[in-house]
Structure formats: C-alpha cells, structure tokens
C-alpha cells in the first residue's frame with residue numbers, strides 16, 4: 185500500500201495525538217504529515233519532529249490525499265464550508281473524528297466527498313487506540329486504506345453509524361473514566377502506605393494486566409474476578425463494599441449521562 189500524504193485539520197488534543205501515532209508507527213513519514221491550527225505555538229514538538237505545521241487549511245488540503253478533520257463539533261461545518269472548494273473527490277479521502285456530527289451533515293457541507301467517520305481515543309498517540317469506523321459512500325478501496333492506517337494505531341472495529349455516539353462514550357470518553365479509576369486506586373494506595381510513584385505503577389500496571397487478560401484470553405471479566413475472590417477473603421470484602429457504595433451503578437449512570445449529553449446537544 186503506497187504512502188499517502190495526510191493533512192490533519194485541527195491540531196488540538198486528538199489531532200496532535202493522531203499525528204504522534206502516525207509518526208511512531210512509521211505509517212507516515214514526518215514530511216508526509218501536515219497539521220493545521222490557527223495558533224501553531226502548541227505544535228512545537230511535532231514541528232521539531234519534521235511534521236509540516238500550517239495555518240492555511242487550503243494549502244494543507246490541496247497537497248494531501250487523506251484529510252483528517254479533528255475540529256470541534258461547533259465549528260466543523262463553518263470551517264469545511266469555507267474550504268469546500270479545496271476538496272477533490274477524485275483525490276481526497278475525508279475522515280471526520282468529530283463527535284456527534286453525522287456523515288450526511290458533513291457530506292452536505294462538502295458535496296461529492298464521501299465522508300468516513302472514525303472515533304479513536306487519545307491513546308492513538310502511542311498506537312493503543314480503539315478506533316470505531318463507520319461509512320456510507322466510501323469505496324471499498326478507501327475503507328481498506330483507512331482501516332490499515334488505524335490498525336497501525338491500535339485496534340479497529342467497523343460499526344454502523346448509529347452506534348457512533350455510543351462508540352464515542354465507551355471508547356473516547358472511556359480513557360478519562362479509566363484514568364479516574366486508576367487515580368482513585370492511587371489515592372487509596374497512598375492511604376494504605378505507598379508513595380505516589382509506587383502506587384501509580386502498581387495501579388496502572390494492574391489495570392493493564394486486567395485488560396490484557398480479557399483481550400488476549402477473550403475471557404469474561406467475572407470469570408477472572410472469580411479467580412481472585414478467595415472465600416471470606418479481602419477481595420470480596422472490598423468489592424462488595426464498592427458495590428454497596430454504588431460502584432458499577434455509578435459507572436453505568438456516568439456512561440449514560442455522557443451518551444445523553446451527545447445525543448441531546
């Protein structure tokens with residue numbers, strides 16, 4: 185598969201993370217990536233790595249083949265509208281990672297351009313994203329290329345577009361939920377005697393190990409929990425207390441609150 189030039193429109197948190205992942209994976213050479221932003225002072229590291237930094241979206245789009253739009257939902261239509269004349273359906277593939285803006289909406293703004301929606305998370309910077317992909321009018325060849333690209337940046341799953349908001353919550357917001365869970369473990373770890381560095385390492389590596397048990401062995405979480413919960417032991421005592429305090433329920437309610445926020449906005 186030949187390398188294509190990539191423009192990332194909107195080099196903020198996610199746009200920069202995608203550029204970092206593309207570089208780390210070797211999928212793209214630095215010189216083949218352009219990142220755009222109005223205030224480029226935050227992109228110093230990418231610039232130093234050889235990535236092209238631009239304020240002019242028109243130049244970035246015209247010179248690239250893959251356009252990743254990583255703008256905020258509130259200005260994506262306005263920005264794409266301004267640069268609709270820069271797109272060439274015969275040359276460009278348009279990928280939107282924008283939350284809550286449909287393929288139909290975006291294809292209406294840039295007529296003739298098939299839009300693929302992708303929902304990665306910030307772990308894409310270290311090639312550990314889960315990226316959900318949905319499309320309507322893209323060709324099989326375009327989808328194959330996009331999937332190959334995101335496969336280099338973690339795992340991918342193809343979903344129906346109607347599940348994109350759910351994917352945003354579980355996969356993209358999920359990074360924040362998981363980190364808050366780890367942070368709470370660190371706080372607990374300090375309370376029972378560890379210094380913060382040791383508590384952080386133990387908490388983070390434990391979550392990584394738990395995740396790997398599911399990913400590598402394809403097991404159900406409860407099957408693995410059963411192996412840890414000694415009868416009358418300390419694990420079940422702690423777990424039950426967490427559940428009495430609403431642990432699982434608070435997570436489920438948080439996930440549905442995030443989802444409702446996207447759906448109602």
Ligand SMILES: NC(=O)C1=CN([C@@H]2O[C@H](COP(=O)(O)OP(=O)(O)OC[C@H]3O[C@@H](n4cnc5c(N)ncnc54)[C@H](OP(=O)(O)O)[C@@H]3O)[C@@H](O)[C@H]2O)C=CC1
Pocket residue numbers: 193194195196197198199220221222223224241254255256257259263281282283303304305306356357
């Ligand atoms: N952060 C995350 O974890 C995830 C975010 N998303 C989605 O990705 C999108 C981006 O999110 P996030 O990276 O967090 O947001 P940021 O605000 O960090 O990034 C958006 C960037 O767009 C730039 N921008 C604004 N206007 C223009 C313009 N006209 N041309 C070029 N760049 C412009 C802004 O920089 P400046 O003002 O300097 O131009 C800003 O850095 C959102 O739609 C979000 O919902 C999806 C999954 C995960």
Ligand SMILES: O=C(O)[C@@H]1CCC=N1
Pocket residue numbers: 283352356357
């Ligand atoms: O919080 C947000 O709105 C965005 C969407 C997914 C992650 N961050």
